[in-house]
Amino acid sequence: MANEEDDPIIQEIDVFLARSLLEKLYLFQYPIRPASMTYDDVTHLSAKIKPKQQKVELEMAIDTLNPNYCRSKGEQIALNVDGTCTDETSTYSSKLMDKQTFCSSQAASNVSRYAAAVYKKGELHLTPLHGILQLRPSFTYLDKADAKHREREAANEGGDSSQDEAEDDVKQITVRFSRPETEQARQRRVQSYEFLQKRQAEEHWVHLHYYGLKDSRSEHERQYLFSQGHGLAENTELIKSPSEYLMMLMPPSVEEENEKPMAPSNVLSMAQLRTLPLADQIKILMKNVKVMPFANLLGLLGSGTDPTAVLRCVQQVALLVQGNWVVKSDVLYPKDTSSPHSGVPAEVLCRGRDFVMWKFTQDRWVVRKEVAAVTKLCPEDVKDFLEHMSVARINKGWEFMLPYDEDFVKKHPDIVQRQQMLWMGIQAKLEKVYNLLKEHLTPKKQEAQSAHPLLVSGEQRVNMAKAKVKQNYGQLEKEFQRQKAEMKSNDSSAKTDVPNIRIKEEPVSAEEPMDTSAHEGLNNGLVNGLHPAQGPMDPVNGHLPGGCIDRVAQELKAFVSSTFKKQFVLTLSELKRLFNLHLASLPPGHTLFSGISDKMLQDMVLDTGCKQILVPFPPQTAASPDELKVYALWEAGDTYDQHRQVLLEIFSKNYRVRRNVIQSQLSQECGEDLNKQEVDRVLKVSFCSLW
Numbered sequence: 088m089a090n091e092e093d094d095p096i097i098q099e100i101d102v103f104l105a106r107s108l109l110e111k112l113y114l115f116q117y118p119i120r121p122a123s124m125t126y127d128d129v130t131h132l133s134a135k136i137k138p139k140q141q142k143v144e145l146e147m148a149i150d151t152l153n154p155n156y157c158r159s160k161g162e163q164i165a166l167n168v169d170g171t172c173t174d175e176t177s178t179y180s181s182k183l184m185d186k187q188t189f190c191s192s193q194a195a196s197n198v199s200r201y202a203a204a205v206y207k208k209g210e211l212h213l214t215p216l217h218g219i220l221q222l223r224p225s226f227t228y229l230d231k232a233d234a235k236h237r238e239r240e241a242a243n244e245g246g247d248s249s250q251d252e253a254e255d256d257v258k259q260i261t262v263r264f265s266r267p268e269t270e271q272a273r274q275r276r277v278q279s280y281e282f283l284q285k286r287q288a289e290e291h292w293v294h295l296h297y298y299g300l301k302d303s304r305s306e307h308e309r310q311y312l313f314s315q316g317h318g319l320a321e322n323t324e325l326i327k328s329p330s331e332y333l334m335m336l337m338p339p340s341v342e343e344e345n346e347k348p349m350a351p352s353n354v355l356s357m358a359q360l361r362t363l364p365l366a367d368q369i370k371i372l373m374k375n376v377k378v379m380p381f382a383n384l385l386g387l388l389g390s391g392t393d394p395t396a397v398l399r400c401v402q403q404v405a406l407l408v409q410g411n412w413v414v415k416s417d418v419l420y421p422k423d424t425s426s427p428h429s430g431v432p433a434e435v436l437c438r439g440r441d442f443v444m445w446k447f448t449q450d451r452w453v454v455r456k457e458v459a460a461v462t463k464l465c466p467e468d469v470k471d472f473l474e475h476m477s478v479a480r481i482n483k484g485w486e487f488m489l490p491y492d493e494d495f496v497k498k499h500p501d502i503v504q505r506q507q508m509l510w511m512g513i514q515a516k517l518e519k520v521y522n523l524l525k526e527h528l529t530p531k532k533q534e535a536q537s538a539h540p541l542l543v544s545g546e547q548r549v550n551m552a553k554a555k556v557k558q559n560y561g562q563l564e565k566e567f568q569r570q571k572a573e574m575k576s577n578d579s580s581a582k583t584d585v586p587n588i589r590i591k592e593e594p595v596s597a598e599e600p601m602d603t604s605a606h607e608g609l610n611n612g613l614v615n616g617l618h619p620a621q622g623p624m625d626p627v628n629g630h631l632p633g634g635c636i637d638r639v640a641q642e643l644k645a646f647v648s649s650t651f652k653k654q655f656v657l658t659l660s661e662l663k664r665l666f667n668l669h670l671a672s673l674p675p676g677h678t679l680f681s682g683i684s685d686k687m688l689q690d691m692v693l694d695t696g697c698k699q700i701l702v703p704f705p706p707q708t709a710a711s712p713d714e715l716k717v718y719a720l721w722e723a724g725d726t727y728d729q730h731r732q733v734l735l736e737i738f739s740k741n742y743r744v745r746r747n748v749i750q751s752q753l754s755q756e757c758g759e760d761l762n763k764q765e766v767d768r769v770l771k772v773s774f775c776s777l778w
Contacts, residue, residue: 098209100206100209100210100211101209101210101211102210102211102212102213103210103211103212103213103313103314104212104213104214104314105212105213105214105311105312105313105314105315106214106314106315107214107311107312107315108214108311108312109214109215109217110217111217112203112214112215112216112217113141113143113216113217113218113219113220114201114203114216114218114219114220115143115145115191115220115222116194116219116220116221116222117145117189117221117222117223118223118224133145133146133294133295133297134146134294134295134296134297135292135293135294135295136292136293136295137287137290137291137292137293138293139290140287140290141191141193141218141220142190142191142287143190143191143220143222144188144189144190144191144225144292145188145189145222146186146187146188146189147186147187147189148185148186149161149184149185149186149187151183151185158183160184161183161184161185162182162183162184164179164184164228164232165178165179165181165182165183165184166182167232167235167236168228168231168232168235169182169235170235178228178231184228187224188224188225188227188228189222189223189224189225190222190223190225191220191221191222192220192221192223193218193219193220193221194219194220194221195219198216198217198218198219199215200336200337200338201215201216201219202214202215202216203216203312205312205313207313212312212313212314214311214312357387360372361388361389365388365392365396365397365400366400366403368388369384369388369397369400369401369404370403370404370418372384372387372388373401373404373405373412373414373418374404374414374418374419376414377413377414377419377475377476378408378411378412378413378414378475378476378488378489379411379412380410380411380412380489380492380495381397381398381401381411381412381492381495382492382494382495384397384401384412385397398499398502402502402505402506404418405418406444406506406509406510407502407503407506408444408447408448408476408487409447409448409451409487409489409490409491409492410491410492410493410494410495410496411489411492411495413444413475413476414475416436416437416438416440416441416444417433417437419440419475420433420436420437420440421433422434426465426468428465428467428468428471429464429465429467429468431464431465431468435464436464436468438462438517438520438521439458439462439464439468439469439472440472440475441513441517442458442461442462442517442521443458443469443472443473443476444476445510445513445514445517446458447476447477447487448510451486451487452483452484452485452486452487453473453477453484453485454484454485455469455470455473455484455485458472458473461521461523462521473485476488501675504675505671505675508667508670508671508672509671511667511668511671512668512671515664515668638678639678639679639683640691642677642678642679643679643683643687643688643691644691644694644695646666646669646679647662647688647691647692647695647697648695650662650665651692651695651697651718651720652720652723655719655720655723655731656700656717656718656719656720656735657717657718657719658713658714658715658716658717658718659685659688659689659713659714659716659717659718660711660713660714660716662688662692662718663685663688663713666683666688689716689718692718695720696720696721696722697718697719697720697721698718698719698721698735699716699717699718700717700718700719700735700738700739701717701739702715702717702738702739703739703740703741719731719735721735727769729756729757730753730757730769731769733752733753733756733757734749734753734769734770737749737752746763746766749766749770750763750766753766753769
């Protein structure tokens with residue numbers, strides 16, 4: 088208040104907004120020399136403009152009679168530029184540098200806050216500026232002088248070599264045909280500096296007429312700087328509060344944004360990132376970080392973010408490796424892209440990177456030479472894969488860059504189980520693509536132990552075990568009471584004496600349990616991808632409670648029937664692979680997660696009308712025992728049943744048969760003459776999944 092009293096208002100001035108020269112008014116800034124020269128002394132010879140580029144060129148006369156003008160220097164410059172001859176193309180027709188060219192450049196990119204003001208009779212009239220151009224001297228005449236000098240030198244050299252012109256008349260010419268331009272090449276060419284310069288040069292100059300300060304036309308145009316109407320209806324923009332008016336004149340945010348340095352197009356600030364949808368935020372973060380624990384991802388997304396929604400979104404762009412999330416390969420290498428090192432397409436790069444990720448699900452260490460030998464990719468691509476998720480250790484290999492996230496694995500067992508199923512499917516694809524050997528599939532001995540090598544003393548182990556027992560004691564007690572109540576209500580035999588309790592005995596025969604050694608590195612002790620303690624039904628004395636056996640048998644029979652109706656002949660190994668993929672598609676807690684042995688699976692195959700075909704494979708075959716067991720659907724109810732049975736009889740006698748033998752045997756047994764195409768169709772329908 089004291090400051091306002093010391094600085095009283097002397098006069099109030101009405102402000103008007105003039106619109107007549109809107110988007111037409113430019114402000115030119117250029118030097119005038121010597122300093123004593125005024126604006127009235129400047130003589131403009133010509134002016135021209137390129138409207139699209141807002142580029143202006145002005146030619147101004149130089150006062151050659153001024154005592155500060157060096158005449159000898161002006162004559163020398165004119166001689167260097169035009170030479171001795173004078174014609175219409177000469178820059179200086181008077182053989183003296185008597186004019187100077189000024190070229191413009193934009194002084195400010197945003198001129199919306201600038202205006203030209205005219206004060207008259209207690210009124211201030213404002214006209215917004217459309218552009219502010221700074222004009223600086225142009226020295227293109229020096230380029231012309233250099234060009235003239237080079238022409239003279241070339242002419243002198245040409246005179247010396249005139250004797251050799253006859254010998255150089257015949258020259259070899261190389262003809263080249265340009266290839267069709269692709270869309271990507273065209274976009275690069277359009278965005279190049281050379282193309283932009285060429286387009287700017289192609290725009291034609293528009294010549295302008297210059298009118299002096301005291302010219303009648305200038306006086307007429309100057310009247311447009313005043314507002315044509317003083318009514319309030321035509322100046323509604325100025326009916327604002329003082330704070331709004333100041334904000335319109337000087338918006339602070341515009342200046343701050345313009346002063347900020349331009350960031351690369353692929354870089355987003357955290358403030359910009361949080362304006363995007365959650366799925367896009369997670370995709371951008373994972374694409375840039377590549378490997379991240381779930382806790383760190385939640386921290387970057389900010390407080391208040393729903394962890395369930397984050398889990399749902401992160402599974403779309405990343406895979407779980409040792410409890411940490413690693414970005415998917417197809418996110419880093421989109422379709423229709425290629426390697427910057429070797430030009431390999433994105434599909435091949437994704438397979439190679441998936442192999443590296445799969446190796447890290449089995450072990451913390453990966454050897455670069457082994458990856459290169461399997462994927463057949465160049466060393467630079469393999470190094471990029473490893474640098475995404477691991478750190479090089481001298482004389483050891485590449486170690487996964489983050490420790491095993493045991494907290495996430497304990498808190499989210501359903502997510503871990505689903506990711507294990509996905510990795511089993513990826514492993515099956517990699518086996519087919521790369522023809523992986525057993526040493527690639529079998530994990531090392533330390534893999535059966537903890538996935539994260541930690542040194543824990545005996546005392547620490549005891550303390551951890553005690554704490555875990557105290558934590559789980561109440562839960563285990565409730566679970567035990569619930570199982571005890573179910574046994575009493577569902578099983579009448581539970582009331583009998585202890586000697587009457589039946590103990591399941593596993594047969595000691597050639598029937599071995601389902602072999603899951605190929606997936607031990609992925610399951611980490613899981614049965615069909617599920618930990619026994621997390622199963623939907625707990626076995627009681629080796630038997631499933633109540634009618635669970637019937638439900639499991641029905642589900643298993645439905646799977647076997649549908650599988651053999653699609654693929655009539657399968658090996659036990661292929662059937663187990665399809666069964667594992669079927670388990671991966673089931674929801675958590677399904678009845679089939681109770682555990683299916685090899686014997687149960689083979690018995691169900693025989694119960695559904697299939698037969699085992701004893702193919703006489705050679706003794707030196709490298710196939711596994713599961714690959715030697717072949718099962719076939721004997722009767723499918725289609726027109727090829729008889730042909731299929733004849734084929735199965737043929738292959739039960741020999742594992743390799745010539746086509747002409749098959750053709751003659753089919754014709755003899757089926758009583759019809761089959762040609763080569765029909766035999767091929769029968770073989771394809773019958774053995775499409777095996778051969």
